[in-house]
Amino acid sequence: MAKLFIGNKNYSSWSMRPWVLARALAIPFEEVMVRFDFSEPGSQFQSKLQNVTPAGRVPVWMEDDGFAVWDSLAIIEHLADRHPTVWPQDAQARSRARSLCAEMHAGFGSLRNLCPMNIEAHLVEEGRQLWAEQEGLRKDVARIDELWSEALANSGGPWLFGAFSAADAFYAPVAVRLSRFALPVSAAAGEYIERLLAQSAVHEWVQAALIEQQYVPEDEPYRKAR
Numbered sequence: 001m002a003k004l005f006i007g008n009k010n011y012s013s014w015s016m017r018p019w020v021l022a023r024a025l026a027i028p029f030e031e032v033m034v035r036f037d038f039s040e041p042g043s044q045f046q047s048k049l050q051n052v053t054p055a056g057r058v059p060v061w062m063e064d065d066g067f068a069v070w071d072s073l074a075i076i077e078h079l080a081d082r083h084p085t086v087w088p089q090d091a092q093a094r095s096r097a098r099s100l101c102a103e104m105h106a107g108f109g110s111l112r113n114l115c116p117m118n119i120e121a122h123l124v125e126e127g128r129q130l131w132a133e134q135e136g137l138r139k140d141v142a143r144i145d146e147l148w149s150e151a152l153a154n155s156g157g158p159w160l161f162g163a164f165s166a167a168d169a170f171y172a173p174v175a176v177r178l179s180r181f182a183l184p185v186s187a188a189a190g191e192y193i194e195r196l197l198a199q200s201a202v203h204e205w206v207q208a209a210l211i212e213q214q215y216v217p218e219d220e221p222y223r224k225a226r
Contacts, residue, residue: 001064002028002029002061002064003029003030003031003032003062004018004019004022004031004032004075005032005060005061006019006031006032006034007033007036007058008035008036008209008214008216008219009119009205009209010117010118010119010214011036011117011118011216011219012036012058012059014057014058014059014072015059016117016169016172017059017072017076017169017170017172018059018072018076018079018169019031019059020199020201020205021076021169023201023204024164024168024199024200024201025083025085029061034058036214036218036219038216038218039216039217052068053070055071057070061079073101076166076170086166087165087166088163088165093161096161097161097166097167100147100151100167100170101167101170104170104174108140108143108174109136110136110140111140111144111174114134114136115180115183117173117176117177118180118219118220119206119209120210121220122182123181123182123222124181126181126222127180127181127182127183128182131184141178141185144171144174144178144185144189145185148160148171148188148189149186149189151167152188152192153188157192159195160192164199168196169201171196172205175193175196175197175202179193213226
């Protein structure tokens, strides 16, 4: 069976994407957790990954023969070569879904940097202050809202391109960020966030994150303890 190397579910948005997609589409894999222990003496994170990927980061998908693919977008394309339901079946919808994923993969720096994924924490006051002070954050959220609203209107829902696809898995960590920081979105985007957080694979990831009980200082800009 293939293996998926991931980091802490509470923090690792990049790991969440291929994990949620594979689970949602019933693609079999064995989960290998590599703890974010950067601040601890004798950190095992890099040593455990050094024979898996030269990038030294998660996620990594490893096939039975030891062939490894790293980076969440590359993993999703690797899975798409083997599982046709990863992307929408219609050619134009498939290209648009890839565009949405690529825009998430390369952009939204303000949301990414100011509102890191932290499933266990509800940072409503921090979100309110950031929203008032950070124009870049407001622009990022407006663009995400626009992308979601347009895709849902064109597909008719319930997911961005009708059936659950890589596009929805890619935006699952975004839904977490928006919900935990309570950032304002349109009614259509808000309903999509609720559906996405309730989706079975996303819900499973979130519930596992809530019981991890590990505090990683590097991923906690707004708290000094869990």
